[in-house]
Amino acid sequence: MATTYHPQFTVPSTRPIPAELILAEASRLRLPDWWAVEMLAEHRVLTTAQLTALGFATTTASATRRLAILARRGWIDRLWNTGAAGTADTSWCRGPIGAQLTPLGEDRDVTPAQVYRARDRLREHPGLPGLLRANDFFVDLATQALTEPGSDLRTWWSPRTCRYVTGARHAAWHGEYIHDRDRHAFWYQPDTDDFRPADRVHGYRRLAEQTGLATLLFHAADPQREQELRRYLERRNTRHLTVVTSNAEHGRAADPVWQPIGETHRLALTDLPHTPEQWPPDTVTFKEVRPRAPHPIYDPERPGDESVADGEYHYPPRP
Secondary structure, eight states: OOOOOOTTSOTTOOSOOOHHHHHHHHTTOOHHHHHHHHHHHHHSOEEHHHHHHTTSOSSHHHHHHHHHHHHHHTSEEEEEOSSSTTSTTOEEEEOHHHHHHSOOSSOTTOOHHHHHHHHHHHHHOTTHHHHHHHHHHHHHHHHHHHHSTTEEEEEEEOHHHHHHHHOOSSOOEEEEEEETTEEEEEEEEEOOTTOOHHHHHHHHHHHHHHHSOOEEEEEESSHHHHHHHHHHHTTSOOTTOEEEEEETTTOOTTSSOBEETTOSSOBOGGGSOOOOTTOSOTTOOHHHHGGGSOOSSOOTTOOOTTTTTTTSOOSSOOO
16 A cells, blocks of 8 residues: 655654644644544544544534544544545544644654554554454444433543553453443453464453453454354353453344353343442552543533433433
């Protein structure tokens, strides 16, 4: 795939973007724009359709127009297109200015050349299919929450943010779903070509002892992979863990699609254990994780994180 660059920068520029340009660009952004760039910083790649579903814009057409403007200004960049440029199936990542204003520790004073190299590496990264499946899962969960009163996807952490809790090298995702004032937190593990369940189960068992969060969702790519995974997990020690499996063809994320290890029935996500009182653990503060994990549903009318759980607010807003 041919490498493309933003025309506003020297190609490929190895110098940081001037501060005056950054400040001038920052003044142009709206609140949804900041949220979209922060979401791309957290989750690396999202499509126009996904951002629209999460609240970035009211229609795909308006989202397409605004994202194209952000791309022209260097805030975001096209990772690829499967159709005509600017259509709903465009995938986006951070651009040079977006990377400069959403630093993740490792990319302060980043140059445009570094951002473009990171974009091109992401296109070819072997972990990209698992990342895309994970993002699809959480977007689906969020869109279900938007249609069910008293529900919310309160938390969606990427592997980068999860490492503040897990310290693990392997990719792990974390989510917390609210329904009827109950909180259901979980670790999420998508199916990948290099997936080794033995390594992951051992790590999650240790993680459950450290944090108290012991619910683990394995999401297989298809029914055959799920059955292979279940046969493997049923021979492993999953004590002290609630391990459930599903597959991409079985149904939507919050529906009764999760089958516990050792059982024949399937449960809804809200039938799984409630979030422990000690979550998040004392070793992790919201000051550390929140700047890296924006709320996954953009809604400027949302009064507070616990408002849905307390029954004070519902998606969509009541008339």
